[in-house]
Amino acid sequence: MTGTPSFFDEMFAGDGTVRSPYQSYDAWFTDEDIKELRKKSIEAERFFRRTGITFNVYGQAEADERLIPFDIVPRIISGREWAKLTKGIEQRVRALNAFLYDLYHRQEILRAGRVPTELIARNEAFLPKMIGVAPPGNVYTHIVGIDLVRTGEDDFFVLEDNARTPSGVSYMLENRETMLQMFPELFSRIKVQEVQDYPRALRRSLGACAPPACDGSVTVAVLTPGIHNSAYFEHAFLADQMGVELVEGSDLRVVNGRIAMRTTQGYRPIDVIYRRVDDAFLDPMNFNPESLLGVPGIMDVYRAGGITIANAPGTGIADDKAIYSYMPDIVEFYTGEKAILKNVPTWRCSDEDSLRYVLDNLEDLVVKEVHGSGGYGMLVGPAASKKEIAEFRAKLEARPGNYIAQPTLALSTVPILTKAGLAPRHVDLRPFVLVSPNDIKITPGGLSRVALKKGSLVVNSSQGGGTKDTWVLEE
């Protein structure tokens, strides 16, 4: 029942004793019948399929609606551990916003030589159209997802900052809902911090960022690319939970200098738009002219203070994987403090010495595309075949600047329920952060993703990963 000795298991210590956050859960679990629990797992799957929580996998037209597997063993974090993490997350999010403001205004950090200018200038995620634009309250990243991994008792690392449009929060909420329905007795035994307030908090947070043109009550809308998008369920879920309209590009147009939606009673202005459409598709007049997903002219309205776009256009520059390696400097530059959360050591392959090192050690490293996401276009050296490594080597040599490399981290494990009982699997954690002009709010917990395959280190749902409910205990 214990984890592989070389990995930190969050439930069981090396000698098989149960770590303190899991003790009450373990006491409950020992009295349960594994067969009954397995039945519950199947019940959970039916529940998810009914509610329609499915996602579409790119490049798999056949299985267009797949379920992300859900494991019923919760991932448990103590209140004390969480308090420490939130300090680090808050610091990081403040730095990200200050960095973005600076990049689109005076560019002090480039002048100070702390981040190389060419990294910004030649980066597609940097939007020159945003230069000199100050979003309401100077908030760029209204919603952030900071991906964390753990390697030891006190060792947390930031794997990625998702500053564009982090997804997965609906799973966090539905996972909790499912657990509450299936195991109500657990929640009366163990005091777990609430997550269900997230939609209301999101609504308040967005409402606090109204543009100058807003008069009176703030109209918020969620912009989705449409029902074929892989995260459509989440877009609809969030709009529904917030009680706001879910709009598509075809519902919107510019009317009298405002972005307005076509209602059954004519066009009505929107104040804040939570867009789940990438920058490039946002405005066919200003960016990708082929886009049918956006609103022609929205950037002009935005710059004139007619609408708030969340997250702000151009935030992608802050979660670029090449920028990531500079985050400790960025945090220090803007907050005057050392970064509380550690970065994973990163080799930038654009650098010749680093490239040589990476090419010599491919079988031990994780190599990622600078602009990739969702686990696509990445190499996990220890898990890759000789052929895969050779193919990746060729890609890397052809375009070194397109890649970064990191050591293969000994990701912590949390048990999942298998036919044979509990078995350790690797996990990561994505806490969700809401930023408004005067407040940073972090939902206790977040989305724990778990690799379901034994030994696998890839937790992405598109690559066969699952999720768990994440509990932060009340102290």
Add this chain to the structure above:
Amino acid sequence: MLGRVAGGLFWMFRYLERSENTARLVDAGFRMALTRPDGTDDEWGSVLQTASSMSAYLDRHGEVEQAKVIDYLLREPTNPSSVMSSIAAARMNARAVRTAITREVWEAVNDTYMIVKQALARPIAPRDLPEVLGMIRQQSALVRGALHGTMLRNDVFDFARIGTFLERADNTARILDVKYYVLLPSISQIGSSLDNVQWETILRSVAGQRAYRWITQGESSPMTIADFLIFDGRMPRSLKFSVGKIATNLGYLEAEYGTRHDSHEIIDRIETRLDNGNIDAVFDEGLHEFILEMLEGLARLGAQIARDYRFED
């Protein structure tokens, strides 16, 4: 509320209603075929006509044959009105308007889709047909129940109801259109067993056979059947009832939005025609002409509602 969402609701409920109607039609056709002594497939031809699917069916299969017709109406993916296509379209629309419907309505539609998809994964053998058709009707009732039990009575509800009843009125009118010749006194041999079966089929396809017997005390005549399906406001699938519902819900929209549109004028005219008319006058001026006028009015109404409430840009 978004115009696109209003349109999505309208179509979601039209498709749901259509799937139920198609299932009822297949049921009626099957019943009819069982009771025919000569085993011909004539009745399936008129079933296809009622479903407005005759020419598309013939393009595909060439000749009318029971097993193929049933399959075409229940499962055929290229037939946009097949039960499976309709339910898939209803679910697609439900997904697009997910924020306008309650979780229970969504789950009922999604459940229906999953259950029906499984049930219709393979061609249905005649002995399984009654059970499958019954299940489809039951699922429709489930969605309707969720709608009634959990939805706010606001514009969202109105568009759902308007879609339902426009489809239903259209369906009843088409049944009458295809069958009007059976109902004409000059052609039908009153009391002959063949016609009794035909009338029974008509009533069965609108779930009205039992109600009709209660109301008429068992006496059938073409005129009373036509009267029942057109003018009886108590019968939930009659033209009068369905049109009345559309008028009521359009009226709610007028009150809620404070705006009267062209669609209100159109529904008023249709309703007045039904309020002031009677079956004798209809037979005098021609049942066929009357039904055509109704069908045309309903089609114009649907298009006008889409314009008035900005379903599309």
